[in-house]
Amino acid sequence: MTDNQLKWSWVICLIAIPFLCVHLFPGAYLPRLLSILWLDTAAPLAIGFPAVFTKQTIRIKGYSNQRVEKGISMVAKGLGVLIAVAYLCYFTIPLWLGTYNVYIRHEPLTTVEDSVSNLSSAVLAPGIYFGVTLSANPSTSYTYLFPTVYRFGNSRYKFTILTGTDIILDAQPLSASSKS
Numbered sequence: 812m813t814d815n816q817l818k819w820s821w822v823i824c825l826i827a828i829p830f831l832c833v834h835l836f837p838g839a840y841l842p843r844l845l846s847i848l849w850l851d852t853a854a855p856l857a858i859g860f861p862a863v864f865t866k867q868t869i870r871i872k873g874y875s876n877q878r879v880e881k882g883i884s885m886v887a888k889g890l891g892v893l894i895a896v897a898y899l900c901y902f903t904i905p906l907w908l909g910t911y912n913v914y915i916r917h918e919p920l921t922t923v924e925d926s927v928s929n930l931s932s933a934v935l936a937p938g939i940y941f942g943v944t945l946s947a948n949p950s951t952s953y954t955y956l957f958p959t960v961y962r963f964g965n966s967r968y969k970f971t972i973l974t975g976t977d978i979i980l981d982a983q984p985l986s987a988s989s990k991s
Contacts, residue, residue, distance in 0.1 A: 909978065926946050
């Protein structure tokens with residue numbers, strides 16, 4: 812397999828298949844949750860593994876001081892490990908704990924019918940929102956991954972939140988019939 816084919820197979824396996832599963836089964840929580848778990852477990856491994864196990868140094872074009880290049884490489888590797896650990900603490904561990912609560916301890920998924928009062932950050936990518944604040948409880952900020960809704964208006968939505976976390980699994984607009 813060539814290097815280009817290997818890179819594209821990584822992209823397909825790590826990113827495309829989970830996104831495809833999410834959008835093929837809208838409204839189904841298990842494929843959405845499995846895709847999120849897949850990506851949030853693979854991402855810190857993909858960031859941290861090369862940072863720890865690579866023996867290459869960063870080369871600066873037109874510069875030949877190996878000691879400085881090794882120092883820059885160590886800083887870059889440390890930054891990669893720091894990003895991987897932060898990702899684990901912020902996303903991966905809460906998702907696994909929430910999944911444990913729902914599917915092993917049989918706690919129900921939390922559902923809230925509310926409107927969005929504030930988005931405290933820009934959309935990082937299609938489907939990742941940080942700081943979603945709902946009208947009913949403005950003190951709690953949620954993280955929203957893989958939405959079926961890309962722009963929140965003033966309408967009300969049914970949010971499905973993974974129990975024990977502040978991570979929204981799904982947001983569906985409430986239809987006129989379900990409001991009554």
